[in-house]
Amino acid sequence: MIVRSLFENVLKRRSCSARTVGNRLGEQLYSPQQLHPFTNSPRNQAPAPFPSRHQFDSQPVHNPISSFNLRLPHYDGYMPPEHTVSSKDNSTSAGTDPIALARQRLIVALDVPDAPSAIRLVDTLQGTCSWFKVGLELYIAAGPSIVENIVASGHNVFLDLKLHDIPNTVAGAVRSAAKLGARMLTLHASGGPVMLSAAKDSIAGLTNPPELLAVTVLTSMDAGQLHATGVGRLPSSQVELLAKMGMEAGIRGFVCSPKEVATLRSLTGPEGVLVIPGIRPAGSAIGDQKRIAGPAEALRLGASYLVVGRPITQAPNPAEAAAAILEEMSEAL
Numbered sequence: 001m002i003v004r005s006l007f008e009n010v011l012k013r014r015s016c017s018a019r020t021v022g023n024r025l026g027e028q029l030y031s032p033q034q035l036h037p038f039t040n041s042p043r044n045q046a047p048a049p050f051p052s053r054h055q056f057d058s059q060p061v062h063n064p065i066s067s068f069n070l071r072l073p074h075y076d077g078y079m080p081p082e083h084t085v086s087s088k089d090n091s092t093s094a095g096t097d098p099i100a101l102a103r104q105r106l107i108v109a110l111d112v113p114d115a116p117s118a119i120r121l122v123d124t125l126q127g128t129c130s131w132f133k134v135g136l137e138l139y140i141a142a143g144p145s146i147v148e149n150i151v152a153s154g155h156n157v158f159l160d161l162k163l164h165d166i167p168n169t170v171a172g173a174v175r176s177a178a179k180l181g182a183r184m185l186t187l188h189a190s191g192g193p194v195m196l197s198a199a200k201d202s203i204a205g206l207t208n209p210p211e212l213l214a215v216t217v218l219t220s221m222d223a224g225q226l227h228a229t230g231v232g233r234l235p236s237s238q239v240e241l242l243a244k245m246g247m248e249a250g251i252r253g254f255v256c257s258p259k260e261v262a263t264l265r266s267l268t269g270p271e272g273v274l275v276i277p278g279i280r281p282a283g284s285a286i287g288d289q290k291r292i293a294g295p296a297e298a299l300r301l302g303a304s305y306l307v308v309g310r311p312i313t314q315a316p317n318p319a320e321a322a323a324a325i326l327e328e329m330s331e332a333l
Ligand code: C5P
Pocket: 109, 111, 135, 217, 218, 219, 220, 255, 256, 257, 277, 278, 279, 287, 289, 307, 308, 309, 310, 311
């Protein structure tokens, strides 16, 4: 009870100030009625058309939501324009500033056991990071309000619940999650094409729905583990099979390891939203991750977003660690 009221006080303070700033910025382009109450992104903004591949080498792409001009890297992979929705991003005049562009593509994993610890981290990284991942540990401990509160503070949330159930149940869960304001949401590709289609259909009519990301093969699964579940293929070919199946079911977003990102990028083309964990900046501990890459390398391979947890959250100075990672990412942008 004490923790809860402490937390609510912290949130009240945090969300009010961030929202005021966000609203002021949003009002320059849109009336309040046109803006999403939490993200300050336009309510009825149609997604920008994707550029064709040959445009990628040279032309900047105008982003209608944030008014940034994204400078596209030489490889096909990039962040689809409609993903830049954070009012924090809008508060910078990013233009083609590589650090600001990197900030739009770094997701900090809030792998902490309770809401106060998560809010402390969001607070510490305020201004340095604009995306946070809420996974099962935090979500189960803190409840859906943690997502709403991080969103209300002007940041983007990637809700990593890895849904896997019968199609009707997953469709309902996706609808509920969408109401929280998360910008990305995971589900297991191995739930099958009907489950994936049901999930996609369940949010089809929504304004500003979350991007659905299919998890292919968990990075903790090797060939032996897969075999034990009755899958005879190697992890790499199972990833490819599940990604193709996901695309046929209308999913364009995937979570995969740095090892598979190049293959998935060639499968999805520029429209794929590829979210990559297993990122280790120079000099950081590898921990339990196996298939890793550096931040710039992962972007060059075709990653849209990088997920980084412990190298930031367990650093003596998380803001400095995040800034160093943005610096490394900027080499590829
Ligand atoms: O601390 P670290 O940078 O290893 O955290 C990576 C994050 O990405 C964790 O939240 C982990 O659960 C998540 N993740 C992963 N591998 C996947 C999917 C998600 O490491 N295949």
